[in-house]
Amino acid sequence: MTNPTPISLTVNGESVSAQVLPRLNLADFLREHLGLTGTHVGCEHGVCGACTVRVNGDIVRACLLLAVQAEDASVETIEGLSDSGEISDLQAAFQNRNALQCGYCTPGMLMAAQDILTHEPQADREQIREHLSGNYCRCTGYHAIVDAVEATARARSGQAR
Template sequence: MSQTQDITVTINGETIHATVPVRQNLADFLRNGQGLTGTHVGCEHGVCGACTLLMDDQTVRSCLTLAVQADGASITTIEGLGARPDTKALKAAFTNRNALQCGYCTPGMLASALEYIESGAPADRTAIREHLSGNYCRCTGYQSIVDAVCETIEGRQS
């Protein structure tokens, strides 16, 4: 239970050397080990999507990823999303459309939404709803989130 391993991981552009329990998941490592509490844990079994972040530019569930699996990888958490080109517009759209209420799903939702937007996919409501179906939101009913993603894509194209 106490076995540990040394890892080197780039988190939001900063290189971190750490010794982690091999059983510790990435979410707990980021939250408890690095103080990056913006990554939220909702179900700890990979369904709700709250803990979604970017690992080497791909979305992953940080509750289903062990910290040791991130060795050598580049992690972008909500705290580091601002460095990506579409984030500012997406956050503005979320704010202006109230696409978040309690904010607990928001970090994971932004990561998934950015993945969709950065792929160059169109502002197709059905496709966006499909893409975001791995991220649960219990507050909004999703419509304003879809609106915000569409607005960001349309702004990107104009």
């Protein structure tokens, strides 16, 4: 119904229950209901990647998922990945390389970067560029981001840079 619908899910390891309108997308749910404003909204039509979060371990566009579809799901946002320390090395690499300027794309970019580091730990620059090609960054020109992800990949696989 168009009336609020109850949902229960896990967000960054915490159980969350809420009443949401069916039309509310996951990005707005995270931002407006839970105050998790690290998930950014850049286009609301699934192109820019700023709202990228993890749902059940997979990166998705939070603007292209309804909050009601996240029933029983495990959602992880940039706040969760930061607090757990999962991407602290990647964040350090971004900092060292100045791989962010305005920072608006960065949470989504880190999500996408961690995804390739998980699934393709040996990725080369071209594969990194391709994997990040759904995440729009207007500031950096991408070179520094690719450097930071590549450096993290090398460090994690124990190779010298």
